[in-house]
Amino acid sequence: xxxxxxxxxEFVAATALSSAALxxxxxxxxxxxxxxxxxxxxxxxxPGANSASTELVNEWAAxxxxxxxxxxxxxxxxxNIVTIAAExxxxxxxxxxxxxxxxxxxxxxxxxxxxxxxxxxxKLNGEVNGTVKYLGQxxxxxxxxxxxxxxxxxxxxxxxxxxxxxxxIDVQEMYPAGSPPKADNWTLDTFLKAxxxxxxxxxxxxxGLGETSDSVDxxxxxxxxxxxxxxxxxxxxxxxxxxxxxxxxYYKKLLAFLPPDVSAWDDASNNKWxxxxxxxxxxxxxxxxxxxxRDAPQVAEQCWTHGFPAGPKGRFAxxxxxxxSIWSFSKNKEAAKSLxxxxxxxxxxxxMVVASGGYDLPAYEKLTTLKVWEEIxxxxxxxxxxxNPYKHQTLSIAASPAPPKVAQQIYFQATLTKMCLRYHQGxxxxxxxxxxxxxxxxxxxx
Amino acid sequence: xxxxAFQPNRTAAAQSGRRRVGLRNALRRKSMSAFLxxxxxxxxxxxxxxxxxxxxLHLATLNKAMTKFVxxxxxxxxxxxxxxxxxxxxSCIFAISAVIFKALIGFIVAHFVHNVPANKQRKWRxxxxxxxxxxxxxxxxxxxxxxxxxxxxxxxxxxxxxIGPIPWTGxxxxxxxxxxxxxxxxxxxxxxxxxxxxxxxxxxxxxxAAAIDGANWWQRIWYVTLPMMRNIIAIxxxxxxxxxxxxxxxxxxxxxxxxxxxxxxxATWAFRVGIEGSDIPLGASVSLFMVPILxxxxxxxxxxxxxxxxxx
Numbered sequence: 120x121x122x123x124x125x126x127x128x129e130f131v132a133a134t135a136l137s138s139a140a141l142x143x144x145x146x147x148x149x150x151x152x153x154x155x156x157x158x159x160x161x162x163x164x165x166p167g168a169n170s171a172s173t174e175l176v177n178e179w180a181a182x183x184x185x186x187x188x189x190x191x192x193x194x195x196x197x198x199n200i201v202t203i204a205a206e207x208x209x210x211x212x213x214x215x216x217x218x219x220x221x222x223x224x225x226x227x228x229x230x231x232x233x234x235x236x237x238x239x240x241x242k243l244n245g246e247v248n249g250t251v252k253y254l255g256q257x258x259x260x261x262x263x264x265x266x267x268x269x270x271x272x273x274x275x276x277x278x279x280x281x282x283x284x285x286x287x288i289d290v291q292e293m294y295p296a297g298s299p300p301k302a303d304n305w306t307l308d309t310f311l312k313a314x315x316x317x318x319x320x321x322x323x324x325x326x327g328l329g330e331t332s333d334s335v336d337x338x339x340x341x342x343x344x345x346x347x348x349x350x351x352x353x354x355x356x357x358x359x360x361x362x363x364x365x366x367x368x369y370y371k372k373l374l375a376f377l378p379p380d381v382s383a384w385d386d387a388s389n390n391k392w393x394x395x396x397x398x399x400x401x402x403x404x405x406x407x408x409x410x411x412x413r414d415a416p417q418v419a420e421q422c423w424t425h426g427f428p429a430g431p432k433g434r435f436a437x438x439x440x441x442x443x444s445i446w447s448f449s450k451n452k453e454a455a456k457s458l459x460x461x462x463x464x465x466x467x468x469x470x471m472v473v474a475s476g477g478y479d480l481p482a483y484e485k486l487t488t489l490k491v492w493e494e495i496x497x498x499x500x501x502x503x504x505x506x507n508p509y510k511h512q513t514l515s516i517a518a519s520p521a522p523p524k525v526a527q528q529i530y531f532q533a534t535l536t537k538m539c540l541r542y543h544q545g546x547x548x549x550x551x552x553x554x555x556x557x558x559x560x561x562x563x564x565x
Numbered sequence: 566x567x568x569x570a571f572q573p574n575r576t577a578a579a580q581s582g583r584r585r586v587g588l589r590n591a592l593r594r595k596s597m598s599a600f601l602x603x604x605x606x607x608x609x610x611x612x613x614x615x616x617x618x619x620x621x622l623h624l625a626t627l628n629k630a631m632t633k634f635v636x637x638x639x640x641x642x643x644x645x646x647x648x649x650x651x652x653x654x655x656s657c658i659f660a661i662s663a664v665i666f667k668a669l670i671g672f673i674v675a676h677f678v679h680n681v682p683a684n685k686q687r688k689w690r691x692x693x694x695x696x697x698x699x700x701x702x703x704x705x706x707x708x709x710x711x712x713x714x715x716x717x718x719x720x721x722x723x724x725x726x727x728i729g730p731i732p733w734t735g736x737x738x739x740x741x742x743x744x745x746x747x748x749x750x751x752x753x754x755x756x757x758x759x760x761x762x763x764x765x766x767x768x769x770x771x772x773x774a775a776a777i778d779g780a781n782w783w784q785r786i787w788y789v790t791l792p793m794m795r796n797i798i799a800i801x802x803x804x805x806x807x808x809x810x811x812x813x814x815x816x817x818x819x820x821x822x823x824x825x826x827x828x829x830x831x832a833t834w835a836f837r838v839g840i841e842g843s844d845i846p847l848g849a850s851v852s853l854f855m856v857p858i859l860x861x862x863x864x865x866x867x868x869x870x871x872x873x874x875x876x877x
Contacts (some may be wrong), residue, residue, distance in 0.1 A: 197840065204840050225843035228630075330823045380714035382824045383735030388714060397715070524629075524843070531841040537825055554647075561646055564844075565629055 154451045155186045156458065159206075159213040161199060161269045161441060162191035163475060164406050171474030172268060172462075179461045185454050194219065206446065214449035215459065217269070220516065221530065223255055223262035223442045224523035230262045231445040231452050236460045237261040244465060244483030248514045250438045251482045254523065263442030264459045265482035267468045271404035272480060272505060272514065273336045273437040275428075278322070279498070280421045281399035285320040286313035294425035296500020297493065299509045302426055307344060310428035311373060317399040318376035325392030325401040326377055327384030328540055330533035334384060336437035337402045338535040339517020342366045344430025349529055349559050350521035358556040362432070364548060370539040382540050394418060402437070405478055405502055412497075420497040424505045426512045436507065438514035440482055477502045484510070528562035624849035631846060639850035648826055648834070649851070656830040656855070658741065659816075660809040663748040664802060667809075670749065671756020671801075678757065679764045690758070697754035705818040708747045712819065737827035740820050744828050747815050752808075756801055763797040764790070796870050803866040807859050831855050 158176065163169050169191050180187040190213065192199045200222065206212030207226050223230060241247065247255075251265050277290045288309070294300045314324045327334035342348075347362035357363075374381070378392070390407040392398045396418050401407060411419035427436040443462065445455045461467060468481045469489055477491045487506040495502050507514060517535060518526035529535070534555055542551045628635045643649045678689050696704065711718045712733035720730040733743045771789045780788065791798075813832035816822065822829035822837060829837070831851055839848015 200840055204843075204845065208845070221843070330821055378715065380730075380732055380735045383714040383732065383740075383820070385821065392715065395716075528842045528844070531837060533823075540825060557647065561642075564642060564847075 154454060155188070156180075156215070156451050156454045157188040157190070157213045158215040158458075159190050159192050159199075159202060159217060161217045161219070161266075162193040163268065163478075165409065165475045165478050168268070168471070168475040168478070171471045175462055175467050175470065176458065179458050183454065183457060185451075185458075192217075210446075210448045212446065214451055214455045215443055215445055217266055218263060218442050218444050219269070220254055220439050220441075221523060221527040223444050224257060225527060226444070227257045227260075227262055229447050231447050231449065231455075232260040232262070233264055233445065233456060233459065234259075234261045236456050236463075237264060240264065240460065240463050241483070244463065244468075244481070245485035247482045247484070248438065250514050250516050250519065251440050253519055254440060254516065255442055257523075263444030264463055266441040266443045266462075267479045267481040267486075268471055268475070269441040270480045270482060271439050271478065272507060273333060273402050273404055273439065274424060274426055274505070274512075275400050276393065276403050276405065276408055276422055276424045277400045278393075278398075278418070278421050279423050281317060281320070281322050282313065285322065285399065286316040288313055290423045290425055291498075294423065294504045296503040300426055300504060300511050302429075302511070305426065305428050307341070307369060307428045307430045311369070311376075313399075314373060314376040320399075322397065322399040323376060323378050325384075325389045325398040326373070326381065327386075327389055328374065328377070328381040328536050328543075329384045329388075330536060331384075331386045332439070333386045333389055333403065334381075334536045335517050335530055335533050336439070338370070338539060339519075339530075340427055340435045340437045340515065341369065341430065342517070342535055343435040343513075343515050343519075344428070344432060345369065346430075346432035348520065349518065349534060349555060350525050350563075352520040352522070354522050354525060354563065356556055356559055358559060359549075359552050363552065363555075365431075367539060367542045367548060367551065371543050374539070374543045393422070405476070405505060408501065409476055409478065416497075422501055423498070424502050426504060426507070429512075434512040435515045436512040438480075438516060440480075477505065480506050525559070525562045529559065532558065532562070534558050621849045621853060624846050625853050627846040629844050629846060635846075639847050640854075643847070643850055643854070648829075651826055652829045652831060652834045652851070653854070655741070655828065656810060657858075659745060659748070659812070659828075659830050660806055663745050663752065663809050664805050666745070666749045667752040667756050667805060668798070668802060670753040671760050674753065674757045675760035675764055678761055690761070693757055694754045696751050697758075701751050702814045702818060704751065705747060705815050708743075708750075709819055712743055734820050735824060737824060740824060740828045744816050744819050747819060748809060748812060751815065752805060755805065759797055759801045760794065763794040767793045799866050799870050803863055806862055810855050810859055 160169070160172055163172075173189060176187055176189055179185075192202055194200075199217075199219065202212070203216060203218060203222050203226065206216065207229055210229070218226070247265060255262055255265060279290055282288045282290050293302050293305055317323055326337050328338075342363070345362045345366045347360065347366040348357050349363070351357045378398075381388075389401040389403055390410060393401045393403070393407045394411045394415050396415065405424055408419055408422045408424065411422060427434055443459050445452055445459070449455055462471075465486060468483075468486055469491075472479045472481065472489055473491050477495050481487065481489075487508045489506075492502045492506055492508075493500065516526075516530075518529035520526075521529060538551050538555050541554065542548060546554075624631070625639055626634055626636055628638070674693060678686060678693065681689050710716075714732070714735055717730065717733060719733065723729040723731065732739050734740045767790060771793070772785060775785050775789050810830075811832055812830060813836065816828055816830055816833045817836070820828040822833045826834075831854060835848040835851040838851055839845045842848075
């Protein structure tokens with residue numbers, strides 16, 4: 120078989136011809152012409168809720184010709200925050216990560232600003248609440264887009280029958296479905312009396328005083344209702360104030376009417392308390408009610424989610440938002456922004472809220488009156504006031520308004536609940552305050 | 566024993582082939598083969614242990630924002646924290662008491678199993694090893710339900726005897742007791758199996774000689790069994806001390822460090838500070854604080870073993 124040798128001149132000519140052909144050939148858009156995008160989304164508690172996100176992402180990917188990889192990462196065992204820490208250290212990983220509450224601020228230097236999509240989204244969907252700004256903005260830079268998925272208010276979920284029978288409070292009348300709350304008398308004093316009455320009747324309120332999120336969130340809202348802050352917005356220590364003393368005194372009274380083991384409660388304890396029919400109220404998003412719907416329907420049909428009692432300085436409810444943030448090391452930031460913008464359109468948000476059975480809360484004010492909260496039951500309207508449709512309570516997070524990196528420490532070290540427990544166990548007020556002041560001083564290291 | 570056969574006929578004329586022969590000889594050496602066979606493991610350890618260890622040392626020398634070198638600044642900060650010293654104290658209480666109880670229970674149970682007829686021993690060994698082979702995260706979840714503050718199965722049972730309810734995880738002392746109990750339950754089978762192996766290696770003649778000398782049961786244990794098991798006891802204790810000091814899952818699942826931080830140990834507090842509190846350098850410093858404590862324990866125990874080895 121003869122073999123023709125390619126001369127240097129022929130090789131150069133062939134190369135030039137092929138290069139010219141490649142350059143002048145018409146551009147053919149491939150199936151994934153706009154590159155790849157990977158996402159680490161929070162794995163939803165509610166069965167089936169992930170499917171709405173998946174469908175939306177796939178719909179967007181097909182339209183934009185982007186190859187997507189979607190991972191759902193559970194918060195069980197803090198797997199999501201461990202993954203965030205690992206990706207932040209490695210500066211490699213997903214393009215978009217769904218971060219809970221404090222993590223955008225904790226990783227602020229590693230996140231892509233998203234002001235260019237947040238401004239139009241706010242124009243479209245309405246203003247976001249103060250807690251979203253507090254957790255999602257640093258020096259005017261948006262660190263992520265507020266995600267409706269996973270965002271929640273941990274307000275009271277009361278038993279209609281038990282509250283009526285033992286505390287003489289009609290929670291449906293106070294928070295009627297379809298109309299504004301008539302809750303002027305729903306104050307911390309009324310709450311305390313109701314707690315005492317239900318305790319006497321053998322159905323104590325299930326409010327934890329452990330070191331996990333649910334316990335800390337309730338304590339945070341009550342402290343804020345008294346105007347109590349351990350560290351103010353400027354980073355000054357404000358532990359030894361009358362407001363903090365009043366909060367501790369209030370908690371001491373309240374603890375007398377709670378189950379004796381609340382210091383050992385975790386985030387599952389209050390859910391179990393409600394589902395088992397042992398208490399007249401817990402502070403939780405509707406996940407406990409959703410479990411009751413499945414496991415104890417007779418309990419679920421007596422549940423009513425409503426607003427927090429008001430204190431001397433206002434009515435505060437614990438609000439925990441999630442954010443979709445883009446890592447600065449992402450290789451496809453434009454596609455990531457396009458996806459986040461798509462996921463934040465009203466139709467997308469509504470689809471995700473419906474899939475979660477009303478658990479997820481959009482951060483935008485125009486989206487707090489979706490039909491799902493009006494219609495879902497039993498009883499019908501049980502979640503109507505869950506998204507704070509009349510803005511009659513301030514949505515806040517425990518340890519705010521301290522600078523977020525200090526507040527995160529106060530929150531996760533459960534300083535508030537530890538203070539309440541120490542004081543309740545007989546420690547002198549000033550000693551408790553001195554201990555808390557020492558802790559907060561330590562949290563301020565930079 | 567020599568590894569290489571002596572070759573008296575080698576001459577300088579073989580210079581050209583020396584390199585190839587040298588390589589062949591090197592490969593023929595037992596030590597070289599052993600090294601090559603363990604190389605994958607050495608590499609694995611280097612990647613999974615040495616690199617993270619060095620990286621955590623590096624992290625421990627950074628400030629909270631991880632932007633500047635602070636030397637021992639994080640340790641200086643820790644030494645001034647009340648909670649840190651509480652964690653040090655608790656880690657010592659947790660590890661030392663758990664290891665003592667594991668060793669005692671392991672020793673006693675190993676004797677029981679040793680005295681079971683040989684044909685039934687396998688069944689007992691298998692059953693007694695069950696706590697050790699279940700992943701601790703899973704078994705601790707079962708314990709969590711047994712200790713549940715509101716629905717504790719233990720309290721339910723105790724209520725029939727008019728006892729309780731006991732705040733298993735709600736009271737500082739009981740919570741400490743609970744985490745130590747679970748650790749002992751989980752770790753005692755390891756001691757049992759190690760001690761059983763050691764017991765089986767004690768020559769029967771020693772017991773016979775002791776019996777002829779009129780030694781009673783206690784004297785046989787004290788003068789024969791224990792001296793023959795000393796090295797195993799020391800190694801097992803050291804190994805268990807390291808693992809128990811570094812424990813995470815039992816405390817994390819059962820109490821998460823509460824109530825009032827009274828069950829936190831190094832690993833759980835490092836996680837709280839480093840991961841949940843986003844202060845990774847401080848978390849790394851907390852976890853590294855275990856190293857000198859364990860290193861001192863290791864030096865003393867291993868020195869004792871070497872000394873006895875030399876005496877023997």
